Amino acid sequence: MKSTKSDNSENNNKKIDNLASHTESGTGEFMTTNTGLYINDDNNTLKAGERGPSLLEDFHYREKMTHFDHERIPERVVHARGAAAHGYFEAYDSSFSKYTKAKFLTDPSRKTPVFLRFSTVAGSRGSTDLARDVRGFAIKFYTEEGNFDMVGNNIPVFFIQDAIKFPDLIHAVKPEPHNEIPQAASAHDTFWDWVSLSPESMHMIMWVMSDRAIPRSYRMMQGFGVHTFRFINEEGKSTFVKFHFKPKLGVHSVAWDEAQKISGKDPDFHRRDLHEAIEAGAFPEWEFGVQLIPEEDELKYNFDLLDATKIIPEELVPVQPIGRLVLNRNPDNYFAETEQVAYHLGHVVPGIDFSNDPLLQGRLFSYTDTQLKRLGSPNFQEIPINRPINTVHNNQRDGHMRQQINKGKAAYHPNTMGGGYPEQAMASNGGYVSYPERVEGPKIRKRAKSFMDFFSQATLFYNSQSEAEKTHIMDALRFELGKVDMMDIRERVLVLLNKVDKTLAKGVAEGLGMEVPEPKYPLNHSYGADANPDDYQPDTRKPMVDKSDALSMANSPKDSIETRQIAFLAADGVDADSISTMKKALEDEKAVVRVIAPHAGFIKDSKGNQIMVDKSFLAFSSVLVDAVYIPGGEKSVAMLKDEPDAIHFINEAYRHCKAIAADAEGTELVKATYVNAKLKNGKPETGAPATAGVLFGEDKGTDKLAKEFIHAIAQHRFWEREKKDKIPA
Numbered sequence: 001m002k003s004t005k006s007d008n009s010e011n012n013n014k015k016i017d018n019l020a021s022h023t024e025s026g027t028g029e030f031m032t033t034n035t036g037l038y039i040n041d042d043n044n045t046l047k048a049g050e051r052g053p054s055l056l057e058d059f060h061y062r063e064k065m066t067h068f069d070h071e072r073i074p075e076r077v078v079h080a081r082g083a084a085a086h087g088y089f090e091a092y093d094s095s096f097s098k099y100t101k102a103k104f105l106t107d108p109s110r111k112t113p114v115f116l117r118f119s120t121v122a123g124s125r126g127s128t129d130l131a132r133d134v135r136g137f138a139i140k141f142y143t144e145e146g147n148f149d150m151v152g153n154n155i156p157v158f159f160i161q162d163a164i165k166f167p168d169l170i171h172a173v174k175p176e177p178h179n180e181i182p183q184a185a186s187a188h189d190t191f192w193d194w195v196s197l198s199p200e201s202m203h204m205i206m207w208v209m210s211d212r213a214i215p216r217s218y219r220m221m222q223g224f225g226v227h228t229f230r231f232i233n234e235e236g237k238s239t240f241v242k243f244h245f246k247p248k249l250g251v252h253s254v255a256w257d258e259a260q261k262i263s264g265k266d267p268d269f270h271r272r273d274l275h276e277a278i279e280a281g282a283f284p285e286w287e288f289g290v291q292l293i294p295e296e297d298e299l300k301y302n303f304d305l306l307d308a309t310k311i312i313p314e315e316l317v318p319v320q321p322i323g324r325l326v327l328n329r330n331p332d333n334y335f336a337e338t339e340q341v342a343y344h345l346g347h348v349v350p351g352i353d354f355s356n357d358p359l360l361q362g363r364l365f366s367y368t369d370t371q372l373k374r375l376g377s378p379n380f381q382e383i384p385i386n387r388p389i390n391t392v393h394n395n396q397r398d399g400h401m402r403q404q405i406n407k408g409k410a411a412y413h414p415n416t417m418g419g420g421y422p423e424q425a426m427a428s429n430g431g432y433v434s435y436p437e438r439v440e441g442p443k444i445r446k447r448a449k450s451f452m453d454f455f456s457q458a459t460l461f462y463n464s465q466s467e468a469e470k471t472h473i474m475d476a477l478r479f480e481l482g483k484v485d486m487m488d489i490r491e492r493v494l495v496l497l498n499k500v501d502k503t504l505a506k507g508v509a510e511g512l513g514m515e516v517p518e519p520k521y522p523l524n525h526s527y528g529a530d531a532n533p534d535d536y537q538p539d540t541r542k543p544m545v546d547k548s549d550a551l552s553m554a555n556s557p558k559d560s561i562e563t564r565q566i567a568f569l570a571a572d573g574v575d576a577d578s579i580s581t582m583k584k585a586l587e588d589e590k591a592v593v594r595v596i597a598p599h600a601g602f603i604k605d606s607k608g609n610q611i612m613v614d615k616s617f618l619a620f621s622s623v624l625v626d627a628v629y630i631p632g633g634e635k636s637v638a639m640l641k642d643e644p645d646a647i648h649f650i651n652e653a654y655r656h657c658k659a660i661a662a663d664a665e666g667t668e669l670v671k672a673t674y675v676n677a678k679l680k681n682g683k684p685e686t687g688a689p690a691t692a693g694v695l696f697g698e699d700k701g702t703d704k705l706a707k708e709f710i711h712a713i714a715q716h717r718f719w720e721r722e723k724k725d726k727i728p729a
Ligand code: HDE
Pocket: 076, 077, 078, 079, 082, 117, 118, 119, 135, 136, 137, 138, 151, 152, 153, 158, 162, 163, 164, 166, 224, 225, 226, 227, 308, 341, 342, 343, 359, 360, 362, 363, 366, 367, 368, 370, 371
């Protein structure tokens, strides 16, 4: 068994215990073939003479090579790139039993094991973590009543309203088929061609063009169930429900320029961040909350609860906290766990049921179907990471790679040969009973009129953003459409943007050197050949609220610097007191300090102590940290002034609006950068946007400077600097 800080077998996690019987470690063991035979030589094939041909008889070579030849499986058709962790969920109390009989949500004495996989959507398995994209947020809850999968995203809405459009959307966003370009990017003709003809995507487009699509960390993202589901209580009463997960560390993003650079410097940035945080014992945590809508209120809103392109503003229905979810253990093996985990929103437990959202309904088919292709057999549920913690009993048998040894003669129901077992469970014994919703209507391929509002919530989202966030959306659209070659696609998108917000459309058009064109109807093209196109055109509705604070990341909590990465730029002769005072203050707040120096190994501080260097400038970059500190020490500062990478480090951190602090001597290094041009009388000007978050100490590193720096880091970024102070970096 491995033993890392994240190992939590002592925490009574039934899923970890359940996985333990499948784990293997070669430590202290002899090497064997797959039949258990001790291997004597794993380095040379069996040959007819030292220089002779290899022999077919070499079963060991053939076994080793065959296994290797077969070790790849198809990657997920979407969400191929991901990272995951184990953890648990605890309900706060039993108060939600009024709405649901799901025990894991209502019994506070339970600690339900979970496995959460984060992902990007469009890129391949080896693509960058920092693509502008939606992030998957898929949780397997291993409950005593079987697995419940919440297969959500970090964005609460989706591009389409009906599942039948999904292959079109994905074909459009994936690399173009003739040359397989671009990888993990939506900035290309086919995606925007599809968008320009699919106005239902406009709300989602606002989200993916916002900074939500370039998270700082998986640990700093929200999770959403997206669809409306149903809670069912003991009396069989149904309440509509939306699922929300809010991260304890707040919701934060990187800048787009930063994202693109991280993609080169460390394409595994998010994966590494998650792994390292858990290994360091900084366990990511979310609050699970629900929006509850009584059945009677189903038609109360001017949007349809079954339309996955809509949110229910929190001002109309508040999110009520139900419990907390913690990730505290990294997987032992990426392939066995993260790659082979198979989520499906049809994995439900009593107390949770579906709505008629046509996107949700279609997903209920796709997930099992895709696992059959990807994992190769209906026995994928027996793979250790997918097995429930309770035992499986049914009459399903055989298939490729069957693990279970089913005893007895009867593999059918009803039977007498097996004593009638396994028997069906009554609802009172936990047997799952679907909600007996009354359904009637003609068999018809049609989209409801109530779904035909494509713009009002896109406008609500845009209006709820801070000025900086609005600028980022505009820049993102200029970037994306700037990569679109076909002029008529750009024009059609501008027409749609104009429906969302005129200033936005005008700004994007300016960036493209274009005018916003007049609309050319019809805007919507998603209907059947015999349909009346007029029935599918967007109508104009006023959003039910004008602004929603919950939609802007600017309103996210900014009270902690826990797990933030702070670079200390240092060289030989760095001031010993300055470095230790600041380091202690930051580490007391649970931030992570990284000493970056001209060379790896060790440097000597002003008192002659050895300081371990985390990374040399060559092997590191400002885009990998949240803030920069420059301690003094005459010799150190002088050396760094001559180091172009150190100057670039500060320029770039400034450009990306990060907190920068320097003690009195350290300020000399800052003055050697472009930041100097923004100073007034050699100092940051109080209240001036250009130097917001730039802090100069008056002495060596002091507690006062540390306090101000901590507050500044917690603000995450000083976007106000961006406005007119872009620096060449
Ligand atoms: Fe998925 N989606 N999806 N999706 N989805 C898959 O299943 C699909 C949608 C989501 O970490 C696939 O196992 C259809 C919405 C996540 O393993 C596939 C439609 C949301 C993951 C599939 C949607 C999601 C997937 C590919 C439209 C947010 C990764 C591999 C009807 C609520 C899970 C797989 C993981 C994965 C189909 C739309 C979330 C093909 C048909 C909306 C987080 O089955």
